[in-house]
Amino acid sequence: MEIHRDDIGARLGMWLFIFTEILLFGGLFLVYAVMRHRYSVEFHQAAHQLNAFIGTVNTVVLLLSSATVAMSITAVQRGEKRKGVLLLFITLLCAGVFLFNKYLEWGHKISIGLYPGSDMMIGLKHGYILFFSLYFFMTGLHMLHLVVGSIILTIVMLKIQTGSINPGKYTLLENGGLYWHLVDLIWIFLFPLLYLIT
Amino acid sequence: MTHTETHITDYRVYGWVLFALLVLTTITITVTWIDLSALTVLVALMIASVKSFIVLKYFMHLKFESRLFTVFVVMVLSIYLLVIGLTFFDYLLR
Numbered sequence: 001m002e003i004h005r006d007d008i009g010a011r012l013g014m015w016l017f018i019f020t021e022i023l024l025f026g027g028l029f030l031v032y033a034v035m036r037h038r039y040s041v042e043f044h045q046a047a048h049q050l051n052a053f054i055g056t057v058n059t060v061v062l063l064l065s066s067a068t069v070a071m072s073i074t075a076v077q078r079g080e081k082r083k084g085v086l087l088l089f090i091t092l093l094c095a096g097v098f099l100f101n102k103y104l105e106w107g108h109k110i111s112i113g114l115y116p117g118s119d120m121m122i123g124l125k126h127g128y129i130l131f132f133s134l135y136f137f138m139t140g141l142h143m144l145h146l147v148v149g150s151i152i153l154t155i156v157m158l159k160i161q162t163g164s165i166n167p168g169k170y171t172l173l174e175n176g177g178l179y180w181h182l183v184d185l186i187w188i189f190l191f192p193l194l195y196l197i198t
Numbered sequence: 199m200t201h202t203e204t205h206i207t208d209y210r211v212y213g214w215v216l217f218a219l220l221v222l223t224t225i226t227i228t229v230t231w232i233d234l235s236a237l238t239v240l241v242a243l244m245i246a247s248v249k250s251f252i253v254l255k256y257f258m259h260l261k262f263e264s265r266l267f268t269v270f271v272v273m274v275l276s277i278y279l280l281v282i283g284l285t286f287f288d289y290l291l292r
Contacts, residue, residue, distance in 0.1 A: 067216040192242035
């Protein structure tokens, strides 16, 4: 007897989840937009504190990782198992680079006393506090998604290796990929809005 | 089985998509060196929107999915844009 499977339904379910994520981050972007309008000068000056170079490197790394996830789907569809695993491994490597850069970036800010609730931050002007709070919260939430995505893709990679994800059944890879692209999508907006508009 | 006509995208397509996204990233960064004052945010958001469009269409496979997916995405984005519009309508006219 054949077990019923609905791949399109599974992907649609994933998309519905992605919509809730878009609205979650959307709310934060809305707060950012209103506060930026209200404290435009202070936001402008505060953004100079961010390291645009690290931001740029992370953008490139994320785009590359997104491409390799997409390519791994092609590899699995064609039955090129080794290639699929390798491509996902590159993605995970990229995630590692991203997190390491974030560690450097946040580490520097925390070492100079710039973090939510610190004595230094409380003493800053209102617009600065808002900018840095939004910066830490939005990039932090994004980073959390990246970590979750990495865990999902690690599981997917192992499943390709063992053969439970194969050319006939790879919805988990597709959905994991969709989640990863969402992480990329959010960064596409976070990067210019936080790092570049100075 | 529900596997209806699966579309297999060639590696090269993703390579080109990645290239396009990197070019757009370069443009975003270069544009910030030029002072466009009030337009800076608008330009940055426009480029980011183009990039998201490419990611949604190719990486997230909307191009090859049933139309239903695209309709859903457009609906969600429209609702979000409406919320932004209404918020600013309220905020600016207070």
